[in-house]
Structures are given as structure tokens and as C-alpha cells.
Amino acid sequence: MELTERKRQILKVVVEDHIRTAEPVGSKTIAAEMTGKVSSATIRNELADLTEMGYLEQPHTSAGRVPSPKGYRFYVNELMERQSLSEDETERINESLQLRGGEMDRMMTQAGKALSSIVNYPTYMTTTRKRKLTVRRFDLLPVDGGSCIVVMMMSSNRVKSQLLQLQLQVEQDQLPALVNLLNTHFVNISLDDMNQRLMSVADQIPPQLFLLLSQAVNYAVEALEEADKREIVTAGASQLLKLPEFRDADKAHDLMSFLADSKESLPVLDDGPMKILIGPENVDEALKDTSVIIASYDIGDDMRGLIGVVGPTRMDYATVAARLSGFAEGLTRMFGKNLPPKEDTQS
Amino acid sequence: MELTERKRQILKVVVEDHIRTAEPVGSKTIAAEMTGKVSSATIRNELADLTEMGYLEQPHTSAGRVPSPKGYRFYVNELMERQSLSEDETERINESLQLRGGEMDRMMTQAGKALSSIVNYPTYMTTTRKRKLTVRRFDLLPVDGGSCIVVMMMSSNRVKSQLLQLQLQVEQDQLPALVNLLNTHFVNISLDDMNQRLMSVADQIPPQLFLLLSQAVNYAVEALEEADKREIVTAGASQLLKLPEFRDADKAHDLMSFLADSKESLPVLDDGPMKILIGPENVDEALKDTSVIIASYDIGDDMRGLIGVVGPTRMDYATVAARLSGFAEGLTRMFGKNLPPKEDTQS
DNA sequence: TTTAGCACTCATCGTTCCGGAGTGCTAAAG
DNA sequence: CTTTAGCACTCCGGAACGATGAGTGCTAAA
Numbered sequence: 001m002e003l004t005e006r007k008r009q010i011l012k013v014v015v016e017d018h019i020r021t022a023e024p025v026g027s028k029t030i031a032a033e034m035t036g037k038v039s040s041a042t043i044r045n046e047l048a049d050l051t052e053m054g055y056l057e058q059p060h061t062s063a064g065r066v067p068s069p070k071g072y073r074f075y076v077n078e079l080m081e082r083q084s085l086s087e088d089e090t091e092r093i094n095e096s097l098q099l100r101g102g103e104m105d106r107m108m109t110q111a112g113k114a115l116s117s118i119v120n121y122p123t124y125m126t127t128t129r130k131r132k133l134t135v136r137r138f139d140l141l142p143v144d145g146g147s148c149i150v151v152m153m154m155s156s157n158r159v160k161s162q163l164l165q166l167q168l169q170v171e172q173d174q175l176p177a178l179v180n181l182l183n184t185h186f187v188n189i190s191l192d193d194m195n196q197r198l199m200s201v202a203d204q205i206p207p208q209l210f211l212l213l214s215q216a217v218n219y220a221v222e223a224l225e226e227a228d229k230r231e232i233v234t235a236g237a238s239q240l241l242k243l244p245e246f247r248d249a250d251k252a253h254d255l256m257s258f259l260a261d262s263k264e265s266l267p268v269l270d271d272g273p274m275k276i277l278i279g280p281e282n283v284d285e286a287l288k289d290t291s292v293i294i295a296s297y298d299i300g301d302d303m304r305g306l307i308g309v310v311g312p313t314r315m316d317y318a319t320v321a322a323r324l325s326g327f328a329e330g331l332t333r334m335f336g337k338n339l340p341p342k343e344d345t346q347s
Numbered sequence: 348m349e350l351t352e353r354k355r356q357i358l359k360v361v362v363e364d365h366i367r368t369a370e371p372v373g374s375k376t377i378a379a380e381m382t383g384k385v386s387s388a389t390i391r392n393e394l395a396d397l398t399e400m401g402y403l404e405q406p407h408t409s410a411g412r413v414p415s416p417k418g419y420r421f422y423v424n425e426l427m428e429r430q431s432l433s434e435d436e437t438e439r440i441n442e443s444l445q446l447r448g449g450e451m452d453r454m455m456t457q458a459g460k461a462l463s464s465i466v467n468y469p470t471y472m473t474t475t476r477k478r479k480l481t482v483r484r485f486d487l488l489p490v491d492g493g494s495c496i497v498v499m500m501m502s503s504n505r506v507k508s509q510l511l512q513l514q515l516q517v518e519q520d521q522l523p524a525l526v527n528l529l530n531t532h533f534v535n536i537s538l539d540d541m542n543q544r545l546m547s548v549a550d551q552i553p554p555q556l557f558l559l560l561s562q563a564v565n566y567a568v569e570a571l572e573e574a575d576k577r578e579i580v581t582a583g584a585s586q587l588l589k590l591p592e593f594r595d596a597d598k599a600h601d602l603m604s605f606l607a608d609s610k611e612s613l614p615v616l617d618d619g620p621m622k623i624l625i626g627p628e629n630v631d632e633a634l635k636d637t638s639v640i641i642a643s644y645d646i647g648d649d650m651r652g653l654i655g656v657v658g659p660t661r662m663d664y665a666t667v668a669a670r671l672s673g674f675a676e677g678l679t680r681m682f683g684k685n686l687p688p689k690e691d692t693q694s
Numbered sequence: 695t696t697t698a699g700c701a702c703t704c705a706t707c708g709t710t711c712c713g714g715a716g717t718g719c720t721a722a723a724g
Numbered sequence: 725c726t727t728t729a730g731c732a733c734t735c736c737g738g739a740a741c742g743a744t745g746a747g748t749g750c751t752a753a754a
Contacts, residue, residue, distance in 0.1 A: 026747050039697050044748070062703040062747050103573070105452070113608075141486050141498060149506050151488060151498055159496050161508035226450070237584070238603035241596045249588045249596065256585035261460075373716050388728050391717070409716050409734040 003053075003074075009034060010046050011055055012079040015067045019316050022244045024064030069279035069313060072291070076276055076317050083322040090326065092118060097330045109233050111307070115327050116236025119320050121311040122259060124266050126232040130302040131155070132190050133227055135220055138182035145169045150216055152223060155188070156301040160223050167211055178212055181205070186217055191224045232263040245312045258286040259310065269294040269306055274325055279313040291315045295328040299335045307331070350400075350421075356381060357393050358402055359426040362414045366663050369591045371411030416626040416660060419638070423623055423664050430669040437673065439465060444677045456580050459654070462674050463583025466667050468658035469606060471613050473579040477649040478502070479537050480574055482567050485529035492516045497563055499570060502535070503648040507570050514558055525559055528552070533564055538571045579610040592659045605633040606657065616641040616653055621672055626660040638662045642675040646682045654678070 003011070013033050017025045027043040034043075047065055050056045055071035058064075067075065085093070096114035099107050108125045116123045139151040146169060151161040185197055198217050202210055237256045246252040259266075265284050269275045277292045293315070294308040307328055309320055350358070360380050364372045374390040381390075394412055397403045402418035405411075414422065432440070443461035446454050455472045463470040486498040493516060498508040532544055545564050549557055584603045593599040606613075612631050616622045624639045640662070641655040654675055656667055 024747085028747080040747095041697050041699090042695080045696085048749080058748090060704065061749095063705075064747065106578075139488050139496070143500070149486070149498060149500065151486075151496060151508055153490070153496065153510065157510055159508045159510050161498055161506040163500065163504055163506050231453075236607070238600055238607055241600035241603065247596045249594045249599065252596065252599075253585055253588035256588065260583070260585055371716090375716080386728050387716095388730090389726080392727085395718075405717090407735065408718090410736075411716065 006036065006038075007046055007050060008079060009036070010043060011050060011067075011071060012075065014047075014050075014056060014065055015071060015075040015079070018066055019314050022314060024059055024066050026064035029064070067313075069281070072278045072313055072317070073281075076278065080318050080321075083318045085322055085326050089118075089323060093323065093326050093330050097327075097334050099334070105231055105233060108231075108305075109235060111327075111331060112233055112235035115307060115309070115324070116239060118327065119309050119311075119323050120239055120242075121309050121315065121320065122234060122236045122239055124232055124234040124259070124263060124308045124310065126230055126266075126268070126306045127299060128230065128268070128304050128306065129228065130304060133224055133302075134188050134190060135224070136187060138179055138187070138216070138220075140175045140179050140182075140216070142172065142175055148175065150219055152220055154224075154227070156303070158227075158301075160227075162219060162223075164215060164219060167215060168208065170212060174209060174212070178209065178216065181209075181213055182216060186220065191221055191228075194221055194224075230264075232266065234259045234263055243312055245314065254286060255290065255310075258284075262286070266308060266310075267292050267294060269296050269308075272296075273328070274321065276317065276321070289313055291317075293317070293320055293324055295324050297328040297331040297335070305331060305335075353383070353385075354393055354397060355426060356383070357390060358397060358414075358418060359422065361394075361397075361403060361412055362418060362422040362426070365413055366661050369661060371406055371413050373411035376411070414660075416628065419625045419660055419664070420628075423625065427665050427668075430665045432669055432673045436465075436670060440670065440673050440677050444674075444681050446681070452578055452580060455578070455652075456582060458674075458678060459580055459582035462654060462656070462671070463586060465674065466656050466658075466670050467586055467589075468656045468662065468667065469581060469583045469586055471579055471581045471606070471610060471655045471657065473577055473610075473613075473615070473653045474646060475577065475615075475651050475653065476575060477651060480571055480649075481535050481537060482571070483534060485526055485534070485563070485567075487522045487526050487529075487563070489519060489522055495522065497566055499567055501571075501574070503650070505574075505648075507574075509566060509570075511562060511566060514562060515555065517559060521556060521559070525556065525563065528556075528560055529563060533567065538568055538575075541568055541571075577611075579613065581606045581610055590659055592661065601633060602637065602657075605631075609633070613655060613657075614639050614641060616643050616655075619643075620675070621668065623664065623668070636660055638664075640664070640667055640671055642671050644675040644678040644682070652678060652682075 010030060013030050014025045017029060017033065027040040027047060030043050031038060031040040047056065051058060051065060054068055055074060056065040057068045059066060096118060097111070099110045099114075108127075112123045112125045134155045135152045136155050137153040141149040141151065143149060143163065147163055147165050148170070149161055150164050151159060153159050181201070185201060186194055189197065194217055198214055201213070205213070237259050240246040240252050240255060246255070267275075267277055267282060267287075274293065274295045277294075279289050279291060282288060282290070282292060287310070289312070290310055291313045292308055292310050294306060297305045297307065299305050307324070309324055311320070357377060360377050361372045364376060364380065374387040374394060377390050378385060378387040394403065398405060398412060401415055402421060403412040404415045406413060443465060444458070446457045446461075451474075455474070459470045459472045481502045482499045483502050484500040488496040488498065490496060490510065494510055494512050495517070496508055497511050498506060500506050528548070532548060533541055536544065541564055545561055548560070552560070584606050587593045587599050587602060593602070614622075614624055614629060614634075621640065621642045624641075626636050626638060629635060629637070629639060634657070636659070637657055638660045639655055639657050641653060644652045644654065646652050654671070656662075656671055658667070
């Protein structure tokens with residue numbers, strides 16, 4: 001089942017030619033482009049073999065060959081030469097990473113756009129949290145009798161705060177008690193535990209204080225939930241329309257509305273620095289004839305970022321993979337020096 | 348220059364027919380759809396007049412008529428009947444406004460999507476601030492010698508906070524002095540004044556304290572700038588691909604990348620509850636043959652929201668206008684009961 | 695095993711050729 | 725003066741056709 005050296009070479013030429021031209025590749029073209037001198041007839045024999053083995057496909061009897069998903073897979077695994085970035089590319093990437101650090105999701109959007117214009121395909125970005133987020137410390141600042149400010153420092157060192165309209169007037173001296181309660185019982189525990197703990201203290205403190213407490217805890221729970229929500233942003237969807245395989249408006253529409261509305265089911269990367277999913281390897285029906293390349297980067301805190309590129313199966317894997325990993329490294333570097341001390345937080 | 352009643356009637360039929368079918372409208376069709384009994388020949392005479400007057404256009408000699416921008420404008424101003432929403436539509440809108448209130452931009456995205464699926468066109472949302480945002484109050488919470496938490500309550504009642512890595516060790520007793528300084532000199536003043544004021548106090552306080560002060564003020568300035576930045580989100584761009592006028596991938600691409608990359612130049616609404624821009628009335632080249640409807644809604648605080656719909660000139664003005672204003676009212680209502688007390692804030 | 699040769703297939707593209715929808719004009723009728 | 729029937733004319737869109745050419749598979753010779 002091993003492929004002969006020549007078959008490998010031919011397959012490689014077919015894949016790379018087709019990636020470049022989007023057209024089926026014929027025996028003559030291949031012969032011209034091959035290093036070893038063989039006639040087109042020989043190539044035709046080999047092509048027939050490769051087709052039978054499932055590496056190539058024929059749109060119709062008298063057309064050239066097109067790589068099958070299996071062909072692309074073989075190409076990616078064995079034939080593709082790991083590209084390194086040119087001076088220009090590196091510079092371009094670094095330049096595009098001069099993001100002015102605003103809020104997290106704004107940065108993500110910017111980065112996604114930047115990458116999209118670098119690889120010329122749509123991209124998506126998301127983050128995952130390595131450990132569960134918890135509250136490390138509470139503070140309450142009095143405003144007036146009817147409201148106060150809750151400040152929470154999270155385990156990620158972010159700080160969230162909000163004005164809390166109290167459900168009942170509060171005496172000045174109740175706040176310290178409340179803070180104390182919060183900081184002894186509701187700190188460094190998971191979201192679920194918080195609710196539980198709230199129940200368990202219910203009958204140990206005055207009902208009035210409990211009301212305030214539960215309000216504060218509820219806010220904390222909401223904030224944790226909010227922060228834990230995996231946010232996904234996509235960018236550059238319109239790039240699709242430049243590709244010959246998406247000239248058909250219906251096809252383009254399907255994929256684009258998938259990218260807009262079903263981001264959640266875009267593939268993720270559990271481990272490793274990079275993953276390539278080719279055509280039907282994607283579980284989602286809408287991605288069955290697209291390919292996805294995903295890479296991960298480090299954000300600091302306990303966060304990990306994911307950045308993916310979506311394209312046709314005819315995607316330029318070598319280039320995209322190189323640029324993507326360069327970009328991911330750039331992101332890691334950027335967050336590395338950007339985050340530790342100074343960064344914004346929320347709510 | 349006034350149009351006769353019959354001409355008005357004919358123009359109305361042409362516009363509405365063309366909106367429905369996207370095809371040029373012929374004299375026979377019009378005759379059939381008109382209430383008053385006239386022959387197609389009469390209609391043809393009228394059509395010739397209307398064409399000459401610039402209300403209609405002819406794609407080619409032997410085709411039906413298509414409304415010109417001027418025709419649409421006349422339709423919108425004089426002919427269009429103000430639609431009211433059906434039960435179903437109202438319900439649909441209210442349902443779609445059951446947004447779970449997270450952060451502001453997330454809500455905007457959600458609302459934009461919702462509206463887009465209600466009107467079947469791409470939408471965009473943005474907000475403008477009526478008055479300049481200022482800081483109303485500062486707090487500093489000690490963390491350890493090297494860092495503290497800044498908490499700022501804004502004039503909008505939002506609270507922002509962040510962990511501040513201090514550039515030098517700080518004695519416990521310096522913080523109150525710092526807070527005091529902040530709350531006397533840097534409160535309720537504009538962003539520009541803040542920088543100025545910082546200069547002016549420079550030589551009145553110990554340099555060590557000044558360093559801390561300027562760090563805090565800088566953070567405040569950044570936060571204000573960040574909050575003042577007008578953010579625009581678009582949604583539902585892929586809807587375009589379902590429209591016959593955007594079956595052409597290049598046209599679709601142009602508009603879609605405009606929506607993605609040049610959001611800032613989308614039209615805004617300075618006053619009034621709604622504005623309709625038809626084709627060439629748009630200043631931006633990319634919108635020359637699209638129409639835009641914009642409405643505004645109230646967010647509370649000192650914010651005003653804008654929500655716009657982008658579509659072909661053949662947009663269904665009556666329906667979209669009705670749904671859009673219903674949606675805008677819904678948003679105002681939602682923010683009305685949602686915001687005053689409880690809402691999230693940032694950083 | 696390779697290759698030249700050849701007949702064959704089939705998508706693509708330009709041409710041509712209707713059919714039909716729609717027009718403008720004319721002349722008669724109201 | 726306005727409306728309408730009638731008619732010749734225009735022109736788009738689709739079907740039908742054929743030529744072109746890229747590409748194939750097979751055969752037979754090298």
C-alpha cells in the first residue's frame with residue numbers, strides 16, 4: 001500500500017497545481033512540471049492508479065484529476081514541505097500585531113481580522129480557560145444608603161465591579177460584616193459551590209443581611225458565568241466570495257451563515273499546537289467540503305487562545321499553516337509581555 | 348410638476364411590484380393590478396411620462412419599468428402607507444428582545460442579529476454618548492505593597508475597575524491621601540482637563556505621590572477613551588447573498604467587505620427617530636446602489652443607540668420601516684426597565 | 695516498463711435562432 | 725383631448741447546435 005516515490009511526486013504536483021489554479025490537473029501539465037523526465041502517457045498510467053487508490057478524483061471522464069480528501073490528507077501528512085516565513089511575511093505579521101490593547105474581545109476581533117487578511121481566508125478566534133475561574137476577594141464600597149459598589153478580584157487577577165442597587169436600606173455598619181462574610185465563605189470556590197454555600201449559611205445569619213448577601217453572591221455568580229462563557233468571533237467571511245468554489249451564492253451563503261450563527265460548532269483544538277481538518281474530517285455537515293486549520297496560543301493567566309482558519313479543501317495548507325503558526329506565536333509573545341501586570345478587566 | 352392622481356397610483360404599483368418581484372414591471376401587469384379600469388395602452392402613455400420625468404427607468408428599450416432613486420424617494424415620501432405591525436410581528440420582535448443582558452457589545456450583537464433575521468437584511472448597531480463621560484468618584488483598594496485596585500464610578504453610573512501594578516512600593520497610609528487627591532481634583536472633569544490638571548498639581552505634591560497619581564489618572568484617561576470609542580457591530584451580512592441583486596459574487600463581496608471593514612462610514616442619524624437614505628443619497632461610494640434605514644433608541648444614562656438596516660434600493664421600505672421602528676421602540680423599552688439599577692460595567 | 699499514437703469523451707464557448715414580453719406609434723373611437 | 729385597439733419593432737433569455745480543445749484510456753511498439 002506504500003506509494004512509490006514517483007507516485008508521491010505526482011500526487012504532490014497534482015495537489016500543488018490544483019491548489020494554485022483551482023482547476024483539474026492533466027497529465028501533460030504534470031509531465032512538464034515534474035523533475036524526472038517521463039512522458040505524459042506514463043503519468044496517465046500512474047494517475048489511473050492513484051485514482052483507483054482513492055487519492056485522486058475525476059470530475060468527469062475527460063477531465064484532469066483533482067485531489068480527494070484522502071489525497072490532501074496524504075499531502076499534508078507526508079508530502080507537504082514545512083514552509084518557513086519570509087522576511088516580508090514575518091514583518092507583516094508582527095506589524096499586524098501592534099494591536100492597541102483594549103478589551104479582550106476587541107483585541108480578538110482585531111487579531112482575527114489581521115490574520116484573515118494575512119491568509120486570505122475567514123478566521124475565527126476563541127479562548128478557553130484552563131482552570132475554573134473563582135473569586136479571590138470581595139470588597140464593598142458604600143455609595144449611599146440604597147446602593148453600593150461590589151468589587152471582585154478574580155483568580156485571574158482581573159477585577160470586576162458594578163454598582164449594586166440594594167433591595168433594602170443598609171446601615172453603614174452592615175457592610176463590613178457583609179464583606180467579611182463574603183471573604184470567609186465565598187472565596188476561591190467554584191460557581192456551583194457558591195450557590196450551595198449560600199443555602200447553607202441562610203439560617204445562620206439575620207435574614208436582612210442574608211438578602212444583601214445573596215444579592216452580592218448572585219452578582220458574583222453572574223459575573224463568573226459571563227466570564228466563563230466561551231466567546232467566539234469570526235472575521236473575514238467575505239474573503240470567501242473571492243474564491244472560485246464560492247462563486248455560487250448559495251454555497252457561499254450556507255458557509256457564511258454558518259460562520260455567523262453557528263460559531264459554537266466550529267472545531268476546537270484540545271491539545272497540540274496545530275490541527276488540520278480536511279473536508280469530511282469535519283464533523284459538522286456545513287464544513288464537509290471545507291478545511292480548517294487551528295492553532296493555539298497562550299494568553300497568560302489561566303487562559304489559552306484558539307485561532308482557526310476556514311477555507312476550501314483546496315486551501316494552501318503549507319502557506320496557511322506557516323503563517324498561522326507564526327501568527328499564533330506572535331500572539332503568545334504579545335500577550336506574554338502585555339498581560340502579566342497591566343490589562344483591563346470587566347464589570 | 349405635480350403628479351396626477353393616476354400617475355401617483357401607477358408609480359406606486361410599479362414600485363411595490365418591483366419590490367416584490369425584483370423584475371421590471373410592464374404596462375399589462377400594472378393595468379391588471381390597478382383599481383381604476385384603464386387599458387395597458389393608457390398606462391404605457393403614463394409610463395412614458397413618468398420615465399421622462401425621471402421617476403422610472405428602463406433597463407433596455409423593450410423591457411418594463413424600474414423605479415429610479417427619485418421614484419423610490421417619491422414613493423417613500425408620498426405614496427408609501429405607514430404599515431403597522433401585525434400581532435405576529437410584534438410578538439416576534441418582543442420575543443427576540445429577550446436578550447440576556449450581558450455586556451453592552453454582546454447585547455448589541457445579539458440585537459443586531461435578531462433584527463437582521465426579522466427584516467431579512469444586514470443590520471448595524473452603534474451608540475453615541477450625549478454628554479461627555481466623566482469620572483464621578485475614585486476608590487483605591489490596597490492589595491499588597493506593589494499593587495492596588497482602582498475603582499472608578501463614572502458619570503453614567505457604570506463602574507470600572509482594574510488591578511494596578513504600582514511602579515513603586517507604597518506605604519499603607521499613602522492610599523487615602525491619593526484617593527483624596529483624586530476625588531478633589533480629578534472628578535467630574537473631561538478627559539482633556541484631566542491631563543492638564545495632572546500637570547498643574549505636579550509641583551504641589553511629593554514626586555513619589557505624583558508618580559502614583561499619574562498612574563491612576565492615566566488609567567482613568569484610558570478608561571474614558573475606551574468607553575468613548577464608538578463601537579459599531581454589523582450582523583446578518585450573509586442575508587445579502589439571498590437577494591437577486593447580490594447573486595453576483597463581486598458585488599456581494601464589495602458590500603460585505605465594506606460592512607466588515609468600513610463600518611465607521613456607515614451613515615448615522617443626528618436627530619429624528621428615523622431616516623431613509625436611498626441609493627445615491629448615500630455619500631459613500633460603496634452604498635450608492637443600496638438603501639439604508641436608520642432609527643435611534645434610548646439606552647438610558649446619557650447614551651443613544653443607533654440601529655440601521657442595509658439593503659438594495661429595492662428594499663421593502665414600508666415593512667422594514669415598520670419593523671425597524673417597532674424594534675427600536677422595543678429596545679428603548681428594554682433598556683428602560685433594564686438599565687436604571689442593574690447593569691454591568693467594565694474594567 | 696515506457697511511450698507514441700489514436701480514437702473517444704465531454705465541458706466550454708460562441709453562434710444562431712426562436713419566442714415572448716414589452717414598447718412606441720398610429721389611427722380610430724369616445 | 726383622452727383613451728384604446730392594433731401593429732411593427734426591439735431585445736432579452738433560453739434552447740439548439742457545432743466547433744474546439746483539453747484530457748483520457750487503450751493498444752501496440754520500443
